Amino acid sequence: MAIPYFPGCTLSTKANGYDRSGRAVAQALGLEFQELDEWQCCGATFPLATDNAMALIAPTRLLRQAQEAGGQVTTLCAVCFHVLRRTQNFLQGHPDALERINWFTEEPYLGNVRVTHFLELLRDQLTWENLRAKVAQPLKGLRVAPYYGCLLLRPQSEICLDDPDDPHILHDCLAALGCEVITFPYQSECCGSYLAVNKPEVPQQLAQDILASAQRHGAQAIVTACPLCQYNLDYPQQSVSGWALKPLPVLYFTQLMAVALGLPGEVWGMEEHIVDPLPLFAPYGATVA
Amino acid sequence: MRTKLSLQTVRGEFVNRIETISGQSLLACNQCGKCSAGCPVAFSMDILPNQVIRMAQLGMEDVLQAQTIWTCAACLTCVSRCPKGIDLPRVMEALRQIYMERFGNVLDADQIAPEQAAEMPQLAIIGGFRKYSV
Numbered sequence: 001m002a003i004p005y006f007p008g009c010t011l012s013t014k015a016n017g018y019d020r021s022g023r024a025v026a027q028a029l030g031l032e033f034q035e036l037d038e039w040q041c042c043g044a045t046f047p048l049a050t051d052n053a054m055a056l057i058a059p060t061r062l063l064r065q066a067q068e069a070g071g072q073v074t075t076l077c078a079v080c081f082h083v084l085r086r087t088q089n090f091l092q093g094h095p096d097a098l099e100r101i102n103w104f105t106e107e108p109y110l111g112n113v114r115v116t117h118f119l120e121l122l123r124d125q126l127t128w129e130n131l132r133a134k135v136a137q138p139l140k141g142l143r144v145a146p147y148y149g150c151l152l153l154r155p156q157s158e159i160c161l162d163d164p165d166d167p168h169i170l171h172d173c174l175a176a177l178g179c180e181v182i183t184f185p186y187q188s189e190c191c192g193s194y195l196a197v198n199k200p201e202v203p204q205q206l207a208q209d210i211l212a213s214a215q216r217h218g219a220q221a222i223v224t225a226c227p228l229c230q231y232n233l234d235y236p237q238q239s240v241s242g243w244a245l246k247p248l249p250v251l252y253f254t255q256l257m258a259v260a261l262g263l264p265g266e267v268w269g270m271e272e273h274i275v276d277p278l279p280l281f282a283p284y285g286a287t288v289a
Numbered sequence: 290m291r292t293k294l295s296l297q298t299v300r301g302e303f304v305n306r307i308e309t310i311s312g313q314s315l316l317a318c319n320q321c322g323k324c325s326a327g328c329p330v331a332f333s334m335d336i337l338p339n340q341v342i343r344m345a346q347l348g349m350e351d352v353l354q355a356q357t358i359w360t361c362a363a364c365l366t367c368v369s370r371c372p373k374g375i376d377l378p379r380v381m382e383a384l385r386q387i388y389m390e391r392f393g394n395v396l397d398a399d400q401i402a403p404e405q406a407a408e409m410p411q412l413a414i415i416g417g418f419r420k421y422s423v
Contacts, residue, residue, distance in 0.1 A: 009411050009412065010412045013411065014408075041415060043415065044412040044419060045363070045416050045419040047382075047419075048378050048382035049379070049383060049386055050310060050311065050379075079416075150364040150366070154364070154366070154368070155365055155368055156369065189329050189366075190329040190364035190366065192329075192362055193363065193413070193416065194414075194416035194417040195330070195362050196409060197409070197413055197416075197417035198400060198401075198417060199359075201333075202360065206330070227410045228410050228412055228413050231408075231413070
């Protein structure tokens with residue numbers, strides 16, 4: 001049964017590798033994605049001002065589009081997930097705000113859509129044991145550090161995905177693929193997010209700390225669920241010198257899944273990465289060609 | 290530098306506005322500092338997050354001139370740590386909104402170089418405009 005899927009603006013373009021690998025993995029696991037017929041950008045931030053109803057219009061409209069598609073929606077982008085989950089949570093607790101937004105959009109949203117992140121579907125619907133059973137190429141000995149970032153976990157009371165101080169959902173996913181999972185202290189430290197736009201020195205410093213910590217703990221690669229985290233950790237590695245660390249590939253969890261499930265190279269989506277991850281997989285006989 | 294504190298400023302219009310927009314009770318903060326201790330971008334700030342709340346509590350409008358409110362990345366670590374459950378990201382957002390209402394937007398489309406816009410995930414640019422413009 002196809003699951004309504006919202007790719008978001010970034011996965012449809014700049015982070016296309018995440019989308020491609022995610023769809024292929026979902027299909028291979030019997031959790032096939034059905035992209036929403038109509039969608040628009042979620043807005044990339046959940047409005048923190050109590051009187052900002054305008055910023056809720058786009059995500060509410062998305063929830064309505066999911067309502068039309070069957071009543072649930074899943075996403076890969078941690079930012080889209082965060083916005084949709086918190087919007088749904090807010091609308092359920094503030095029926096007056098929902099009424100006002102519905103009056104404005106003239107497209108009534110009833111307030112009952114279930115928002116999930118793909119990791120939740122893997123954990124709860126497929127289960128890690130079933131994932132492990134489907135792995136064609138266990139990545140034994142590959143030391144991977146899951147990097148959770150911020151929006152997948154916080155605020156705990158609204159997101160309810162995992163323990164924000166001791167998360168393990170990505171750990172479990174990677175362990176099911178056969179990887180040696182590395183826990184490192186910077187696993188949920190912010191990458192700097194949108195500060196990349198006008199204060200790029202801040203994400204650069206944060207990236208240095210995060211990557212250095214992962215390397216000190218023996219990681220060969222970092223795995224993430226957010227296209228902005230991927231960019232903030234991967235992109236600066238090309239131009240910053242004197243970091244005293246070796247280049248560390250930054251992958252989406254779906255890309256590692258695609259390799260482990262034995263899916264063909266064209267769905268791995270690794271062409272745009274600054275630090276080339278392909279050499280990691282050669283020892284397993286897994287190549288793009 | 291002389292700082293004037295009075296009942297007019299501590300329970301005045303400015304504080305009222307911050308509390309309305311953020312939905313937070315500023316006086317709930319007892320200055321424990323856990324927010325500042327956990328803030329990943331504190332190294333880059335001119336005043337610390339707990340100092341921002343302190344200035345806001347005292348109705349000190351100079352807090353609007355701090356770089357801190359623009360360096361906040363809304364990572365939500367502070368709100369996870371606060372033992373009083375104060376949503377500091379919402380207070381930061383309120384301060385940004387008040388600043389922009391008075392002084393205009395902080396980010397202009399012209400400030401983003403085309404090469405940068407071409408490489409960066411668009412969600413970063415959208416997020417930037419959401420935070421730095423009204």
